[in-house]
Amino acid sequence: MRDSSITIILPQVAIADSIIESPAGRIIVPGHHLPEKRVNIDAALAQQLLTAARATAANAHAPYSNFHVGAAVVMADDPERRIITGANVENGSYGATICAERSALAAASSLGFRALRYLALSTADSLTSPLCDRSPCGICRQTIREFIARSSDASEALILVDTAEPGTLCEAFDIDRLLPYGFNFAPPGIDRSYERVLTS
Numbered sequence: 001m002r003d004s005s006i007t008i009i010l011p012q013v014a015i016a017d018s019i020i021e022s023p024a025g026r027i028i029v030p031g032h033h034l035p036e037k038r039v040n041i042d043a044a045l046a047q048q049l050l051t052a053a054r055a056t057a058a059n060a061h062a063p064y065s066n067f068h069v070g071a072a073v074v075m076a077d078d079p080e081r082r083i084i085t086g087a088n089v090e091n092g093s094y095g096a097t098i099c100a101e102r103s104a105l106a107a108a109s110s111l112g113f114r115a116l117r118y119l120a121l122s123t124a125d126s127l128t129s130p131l132c133d134r135s136p137c138g139i140c141r142q143t144i145r146e147f148i149a150r151s152s153d154a155s156e157a158l159i160l161v162d163t164a165e166p167g168t169l170c171e172a173f174d175i176d177r178l179l180p181y182g183f184n185f186a187p188p189g190i191d192r193s194y195e196r197v198l199t200s
């Protein structure tokens, strides 16, 4: 079989803190500091995940928003590395709605897996919208973060966002770039070394 392994280069982030002295005390506007990171992924698997996410959006229960979303995950602690999918499931109370990403992670978690390796997301019928209309909501970013934190290969985890941009497979992120300063209830093993690097 053709080896379709590719290296995704996640760019360095170097945003300095801004520190303002006020009469009431110092106000810190935290910057963001991440070294460049390279993550390998099989391009064929990435394509399969995106295809699965897009197909799963057809199963969305979205009678209120009519916004169909699908997600597909591969779990690092699944020896079979199967593709597990989920769609958004809405509810008339609105607040009980579950997004596609959490639906897929709930399915994976219900199978006993806790460590996310890859998540692909497709907003299916709005693939030409700006990235902010196609990328995970805040609650999902926080949930994704916790499942990645439980992986011994956390730095290898990727989030792929489907697009209809001609000639483009997806946009790719790691969780530190997708959710800077996400809440951390200190699960053991999470790498916090890049946080709060104060510029002198």
Ligand code: THU
Binding pocket: 062, 065, 067, 068, 069, 087, 088, 089, 090, 097, 098, 099, 100, 101, 135, 136, 137, 140
């Ligand atoms: N939705 C998702 O499934 N994932 C997201 O990250 C954003 C929003 C769903 C929830 C709701 O059913 C619909 O999209 C409109 O917000």
